[in-house]
Amino acid sequence: MRKTLNFLMMMAMVAISFAQNKGIDSKRPNIVFIMSDDHAYQAISAYGHKLNNTPNIDRIAKNGAIFSNSFVTNSICAPSRAAMLTGKHSFVNGKVDNVQEFNWSQETFPKLLQQNGYQTALIGKIHLDGLPQGFDYSAVLPGQGHYYNPDFIINGEKQQLAGYVTEITTELTLEWLANRDQDKPFCVLYHQKAPHREWLPAKKYYSEYTKMKFKEPVSLFDDYSNRGTAAKKAEMNILHHMNWAGDSKIYPEVMEQLGITETSNWGIKALKNNLGRMDAAQRASWDSIYGPINEHFKTIYPTMSPEELMHWRYQRYMQDYLGSIASVDEGVGQVLDFLKENGLDENTIVVYTSDQGFYLGEHGWFDKRFMYEESLRTPLLISYPKEIKPGTDIDGMVQNIDYAPTLLEYAGVKIPKKMQGESFRKLLNNEKTEWRDAIYYTYYEYPSIHMVKRHYGVRTDRYKLIHFYYDIDEWELYDLESDPNELRNVYNDPGYAKIRDMMHRRVKEMRKKYGDSDKNDQRFLKEYLEKINK
Template sequence: MIQNYKYLLLCTVLFLSCNPKKTTPDDVERPNIIYIMADDHTTQAFGIYGSRLASLNPTPTLDKIASDGMIFDNCFVSNSICTPSRAAIITGQNSQANGVLDLEGMLPVEKQYLPQEMKKLGYQTAIVGKWHLHEEPASFDYYYVLPGQGQYFDPEFLVQGDKAWPKNVVKTSGHSSDKITDATLDYLKNKRDPNRPFFLMHHFKAPHDDFENAPRYDDYLKNTFIPEPESLYDNGNNGSVGTRGKNDSLTRILGSSVSHRNLIRNQAMNLYIDSTIYKNYGNAEDYHGKQIEKFKNSPEEKAHTSKVYQEYLKRYLRCVKGVDDNVKRLLDYLEEEGLLENTIIVYTGDQGFMLGEHDYIDKRWMYDESMRMPFFVRYPEKIKAGSHTDAIINNTDFAPTLIEMAGGKTPDYMQGKSFKEILETGKEPEGWQQSTYYRYWMHLAHRHQNPAHFGIRTKEYKLIFFYGKYWVDTDDPNAVWNKESWGNDFTNHTPPAWEFYDLKKDPKEMNNAYKDPAYQETILDLKKQLLQLREDLNETDKNYPHIQEVIDTYWDD
């Protein structure tokens, strides 16, 4: 009897092994997702975006990834500064909704939505590299992140451990781009469960300023002349009284520059070219309201500006080269392990960056070089190689899209929209957004001296309102705010002003056509759209009456 039972049991096991259970949708193998983001890697510094730098071939690996998938030509940041952009990406929300308005904003664990949603879908989650949201990234299963901005050389990393955040520190030796990639490869090889899909955020520090490349790139582009933007020397009719002052009276203190134009912060200070004033940044309070000699773009000044620009770009592009080479290391591993084809690869920057356009450095501006983000996705199973789209997306749309590509649904609390259908069909779904909203809150901060502003961008036009005040009322003696990370004691306001650009006729934004009679109907329509966006996104200034007063006073100006 026992022998018969054993025989029947053996037959049952053999039958089941030969007839596996029918698969259900939950059993279908889900793709791995690697989200790669470099800090301040702007569209001008790629081959694929056809900029003046494309001929230098700065990103061969990244261009190949892009050509194997879909390239987005109209991807925009909602606030061009590191911490708010990263918060928007993790939450799928704009700044007022997620509470991160400036560089001091923190993202607590309960708002770290993207890894939480991915874990609900069965993904193991990890983040390596720059985090910059201050609170512990505890919603990730695994983290290995830089403290704050981190260091280019011999970086330390914060990890899980026995001590409370942020006291578990790992010290390393080498360049940050290499060490971040080392850590990602270690996670993929040794830390993850190979039987479960993974969602990995791989964040480079590079090419954030001050640009410090690995020594092996010191001779890269050494004897190459880097093409210069025309607006480096002649800014035409770009700007307004809000960015230049009346009769250009504020040009010496607003907008950090490549040239000597800006007396408070210019790139020569960053590059030791003017060694006697290196980091000897002035204070806007020292200049505001005083007579300052008008900037003269003399032949001598142009020669100086060109010298600074060439060094500025070479250092920047050497950091970009390090990023591109390290992405190749990551791709090579995925291919060797047979993971490449079932892994969605996303590449972007956390915002754009000014590479001398309009004689500006850094980001923050709503001008396209600062506002536009590089963005492309490779996933051969679903995305056609060599595809492009001009659909408008922004960084609040990233989380919804990644969640839906992983098999989930966009949570109601997210403001962004999934563009999964665009990736898979190459077409905008009916009713897809035709504009995007922008808001920069950090008025005159970090001695970059960018006035606070907001606006709307469509495929054809851009409308910007510079309201020129802090988000806290500095005239209120009871206002409490921390200026430490902002770097200024400047509490003056700048003139409110509108700017309007026809991006089809004027893609480099060299002509503020706000007063042009031919565009008045278009501008009125854009203002209506802008008001509606601010309402829909809960981006109004009802909590900031000192700003709302400026808006009401100058809205029809």
């Protein structure tokens, strides 16, 4: 009897030791990290802009926390995702633009979780070349991916799946959650393509959203008169630079009848490619809605003024952009319901964010890239019932380099010293009063699409200093308290001389702190120009 008891106790000790060595602990939180592409914080109803309704994304804020000062380190897709994975600035992780290759062999938070007993998955868009590392399962879109009948690379094998990409990404995520190893904590990166350009909503939503009218931003007709060269030279104006075919969905034959020439060389090709992926039923449904829009446009275009045309193009943009978000919100609801129905909600951290902000007509723009607020600021909502009180508002300045160390701390995994971000777990628990008072930003992809100049800068709770360089040398300073829409550069205003000097000191401090320098800029510029000129 005693031998049997001793044997059972020994086996129990072995099991406990095994679990500890493998990092298996049922008390450790599961993680669902949701990232959409180009989802502006203005387009989440929890932020109060009243542009659209996102009831399911709002559930995360209602049950947890919403961040009002969440920012990216580099407002462009692939570099932002690299910063999210590595917890390091672009000039440290090496992915400074969409052209550079990403080094998957470096440490990422999914790798570290996997090494410490988590089952990991990446599903949807990642926009980083190469086979993803650190995941037990991956089903990713190649490159930007497609909205209809998309290709997926599932554990290294490419296959085309029938349907709408947002719904497919959600279905694959739910399938993985249902069939995961239930003896391990899990981390799934559930990443949507939407609402990335060219904004093709699902049938259930384009039928509805194309009938809606949306409130315009106050700076829709910004003339950039109080800014420098960078804002004036950027090519992202809704009226002048948005594609007629690919973006506004004006059919090529209609453009030809009206004498409209495309604004870029890929606009017509993009529309033909996107619609060409549809099956006959999908295309017939699309044409039943967008055909009449084209016919109506033929009757009004000849007499429209530039101002009227801007109003029209803004509404077309919002109808498709926000219609695409509706499917994202629906998918979030399905995942949240799954967690609740399976008793996983209490011990699961749910994060919702985007890879950067986006212009929804502010300054007359679409796209991102600039250090101005709409591009720099990104949505961030987190729920974790075990620790985060419902309805928590966080105004501390966080960045996407902070996601990795925060999730690692929650998982009980040691945070590597090379990670430059900081865990904001104590911010969520209202335990920490001291936090960073400034953030650092870089942007490198120029000359390129949209022609946004290379720049870096620092933002504090009130001021923002930006240095545009390479083919210009200009500084811009904004007082976000008196000028929240950033319409007036006060860099040369004598009344801001002391502030300007203080912000210059902050730039030097931040560049030193994170290890940035002009040498970085020169090295990455040389590599960039070599790649684009091949």
